[in-house]
Amino acid sequence: MFVTPAYAQAAGSAGAAGAFAQFIPLILIFAIMYFLMIRPQQKRAKLHREMVAALKKGDQVITQGGIIGKVSTVRDDEVEVEVATGVKVRVVRASITQVLNPTAPVAANS
Known part of the structure; x- marks a missing residue:
């Protein structure tokens, strides 16, 4: 019942850091998907467009x-x-x- 304001502020800031930490795996998954799937597909499409244009x-x-x-x-x-x-x-x-x-x-x- 007698919680000091310093303890209340410390608990709130730890929650914000924890929320950001939850997004790190999601960001890593997106980065891996980009470099393993999206980027090679875009590169292949670009090569195909150049080949067709050079016919x-x-x-x-x-x-x-x-x-x-x-x-x-x-x-x-x-x-x-x-x-x-x-x-x-x-x-x-x-x-x-x-x-x-x-x-x-x-x-x-x-």
């Missing part, structure tokens, strides 16, 4: 459906892929998963 005529590509062909025409958001002689398929640019044989730029004769 040009003559590249041999694989689509998400497993079709292997050679790029014959590149448009804004679609690519025309020649699967066999005279057989061309229009494919959305984002569905290209891999470039097998990129064509090298023609070197200047000197």
Whole structure:
């Protein structure tokens, strides 16, 4: 019943430090998830965007459906892929998963 004000203040400050200590594991879990899952996925997506942006005529590509062909025409958001002689398929640019044989730029004769 006769609690001094100093004891009452000490108990309140220990509770605030304890509340912060409860958030430390949550912060650590988020940091681990960021470096193990989110960051590598963003890096992979960036590489895919760069690969799709660099597509040009003559590249041999694989689509998400497993079709292997050679790029014959590149448009804004679609690519025309020649699967066999005279057989061309229009494919959305984002569905290209891999470039097998990129064509090298023609070197200047000197």
